[in-house]
Amino acid sequence: MTQQADAIIEVDGLSARYGAHTVLDGVSFRVRRGEIFVILGGSGSGKSTLLRNLVGLMRPAAGRIVLNSQDFTAMDEAERLAVRKKMGMCFQGSALLNSMTVLDNVALPLREHTRLKSSTIDIMARIKLELVGLGRFGRYYPPELSGGMRKRAGVARAMAMDPEIICYDEPSAGLDPVVAAGVDKLIRKMQQTFHLTSVVVTHELASVDLIADTVCVLHDGQVLAIGPPDEVKRSSHPYVQQFFSRQPEAEVSDNNEYIRSITQL
Amino acid sequence: MLTSAAGATGRWTLKTIHAVLAVCRLVTGTFYWMIAAPLTGQGLRARSTLDHYVDYAARSLPVVALISFLIGAIMAMQSSYQLARFGAVQFVAHLVGIAALRELAPLMAAILLAGRSGSAITAEIGAMKVSEELDALEVMGINSIKFLVVPKFLAMVLALPSLTAAAMVIMIAGGFALSVTALQMDPWNYLAQTASALHIRDFATGMVKSVFFAVAICWVGVYRGFQVEGGAESVGKQTTSSVVTAIFFIILIDLVFTALFFSM
Ligand SMILES: Nc1ncnc2c1ncn2[C@@H]1O[C@H](COP(=O)(O)OP(=O)(O)OP(=O)(O)O)[C@@H](O)[C@H]1O
Numbered sequence: 011m012t013q014q015a016d017a018i019i020e021v022d023g024l025s026a027r028y029g030a031h032t033v034l035d036g037v038s039f040r041v042r043r044g045e046i047f048v049i050l051g052g053s054g055s056g057k058s059t060l061l062r063n064l065v066g067l068m069r070p071a072a073g074r075i076v077l078n079s080q081d082f083t084a085m086d087e088a089e090r091l092a093v094r095k096k097m098g099m100c101f102q103g104s105a106l107l108n109s110m111t112v113l114d115n116v117a118l119p120l121r122e123h124t125r126l127k128s129s130t131i132d133i134m135a136r137i138k139l140e141l142v143g144l145g146r147f148g149r150y151y152p153p154e155l156s157g158g159m160r161k162r163a164g165v166a167r168a169m170a171m172d173p174e175i176i177c178y179d180e181p182s183a184g185l186d187p188v189v190a191a192g193v194d195k196l197i198r199k200m201q202q203t204f205h206l207t208s209v210v211v212t213h214e215l216a217s218v219d220l221i222a223d224t225v226c227v228l229h230d231g232q233v234l235a236i237g238p239p240d241e242v243k244r245s246s247h248p249y250v251q252q253f254f255s256r257q258p259e260a261e262v263s264d265n266n267e268y269i270r271s272i273t274q275l
Numbered sequence: 276m277l278t279s280a281a282g283a284t285g286r287w288t289l290k291t292i293h294a295v296l297a298v299c300r301l302v303t304g305t306f307y308w309m310i311a312a313p314l315t316g317q318g319l320r321a322r323s324t325l326d327h328y329v330d331y332a333a334r335s336l337p338v339v340a341l342i343s344f345l346i347g348a349i350m351a352m353q354s355s356y357q358l359a360r361f362g363a364v365q366f367v368a369h370l371v372g373i374a375a376l377r378e379l380a381p382l383m384a385a386i387l388l389a390g391r392s393g394s395a396i397t398a399e400i401g402a403m404k405v406s407e408e409l410d411a412l413e414v415m416g417i418n419s420i421k422f423l424v425v426p427k428f429l430a431m432v433l434a435l436p437s438l439t440a441a442a443m444v445i446m447i448a449g450g451f452a453l454s455v456t457a458l459q460m461d462p463w464n465y466l467a468q469t470a471s472a473l474h475i476r477d478f479a480t481g482m483v484k485s486v487f488f489a490v491a492i493c494w495v496g497v498y499r500g501f502q503v504e505g506g507a508e509s510v511g512k513q514t515t516s517s518v519v520t521a522i523f524f525i526i527l528i529d530l531v532f533t534a535l536f537f538s539m
Pocket residue numbers: 028031033051052053054055056057058059060102213
């Protein structure tokens with residue numbers, strides 16, 4: 011009961027599909043206020059799709075998403091907009107606007123949604139950049155930054171409006187282990203400093219130990235295991251075991267089956 | 276066979292309906308954010324509009340000027356051969372002037388801008404879609420029509436008529452240059468002939484056309500940009516298609532307006 015009371019995100023029977031292809035099939039979980047919730051899953055398991063539903067870029071095919079005890083799925087556009095301003099999102103490819111400087115990227119939400127003076131906005135944006143360790147790079151354009159720096163700039167932009175919830179899509183993918191650990195540390199720091207609820211999508215096992223308060227394993231559009239990291243690691247589910255011990259997918263054993271699968275389209 | 280034909284027809288109908296709806300959303304969205312946003316104090320992104328205007332107008336001016344000048348000269352040459360047979364060479368000035376104002380300057384400037392800036396609009400929006408920048412805007416609660424389309428639309432609607440006016444003058448100058456040199460016509464006479472041939476309505480019809488050409492170039496470019504799906508290959512495809520579609524609409528609009536203005 012107490013868990014229900016302090017849940018900030020409740021996902022209930024969420025299904026998502028692209029055309030006839032069902033990607034998520036009845037996903038349910040709760041995220042407690044202020045925790046780091048890690049969604050773990052292989053490539054193509056629907057992690058990005060789940061986040062797109064969570065931030066409202068996609069409408070679920072079925073199920074409910076409740077944010078702050080308000081039903082996000084039933085809202086009209088104006089209400090969704092208000093909720094969205096309380097959420098930040100860091101994209102898989104950082105998705106900074108290439109046509110403006112890093113500082114302007116971070117300042118953009120403030121310029122669009124507040125009536126603050128331009129000089130005030132500049133200072134606030136610079137503070138956010140300082141926070142992610144990019145204070146000196148405000149005048150660079152995104153293509154001039156390295157991948158890790160772009161990720162951090164994406165975090166600064168997501169933080170611009172002081173959100174309650176922040177979602178990260180594969181924050182450490184494509185980065186070397188040292189930089190990746192730096193990004194994980196940044197996620198932890200953001201959560202601790204601002205008491206931010208963080209939803210982190212990843213397939214990096216190393217991140218789980220570093221940041222996760224709760225882990226949720228996603229496979230074939232369904233939640234296989236959910237709970238504190240130690241508990242999930244002890245789960246008896248074969249795929250979860252396979253994932254944590256980095257075993258490859260089982261080879262196709264039936265030769266006839268294999269031949270049929272490659273000959274018919 | 277029959278069922279597959281029926282299926283194809285159904286898919287085509289659905290696709291067409293989707294396209295029509297998307298165009299309607301784009302058109303109403305553009306006008307909504309162009310008119311409602313300033314009225315409700317949400318601003319118009321004047322800075323971005325100005326940047327785009329400079330990009331479309333100033334950067335295209337050299338090539339528009341060069342081509343206009345050459346076309347003016349070519350027209351003077353072509354028409355002088357024909358008119359000389361009737362002993363009416365002095366009418367070269369009339370022909371060049373009227374053709375430039377009513378038809379060639381607006382058309383040429385529009386086709387050049389479709390190739391140069393219409394394609395750039397598609398490529399920019401398409402690349403933003405591929406790199407999830409459009410999604411990022413949406414998550415931040417920033418409307419992409421307000422943010423991306425309206426500045427381009429305003430800039431285009433201002434830039435193309437400016438370019439067209441410049442093309443008109445330069446085309447006449449091209450005809451003048453060729454006539455006074457190769458055809459050895461009297462400069463003052465040529466200018467007087469030009470002045471007597473042209474009326475304000477010739478200029479006006481050209482300008483009205485160019486505004487509609489601008490609208491077509493911008494909307495086609497934006498629509499194609501939003502159509503991008505997947506990766507860089509799709510950006511290339513849509514960009515090509517943007518130029519071809521824009522030129523088609525330019526010719527179509529030209530036909531309609533020429534028919535309308537013909538009696539004037
Ligand atoms: N726009 C789309 N149209 C059609 N299918 C899509 C689209 N986006 C994703 N999919 C499909 O949805 C499934 C899940 O994609 P998603 O991007 O959510 O995976 P992911 O878990 O984020 O993978 P990764 O770790 O590689 O980023 C994939 O099978 C993919 O083919």
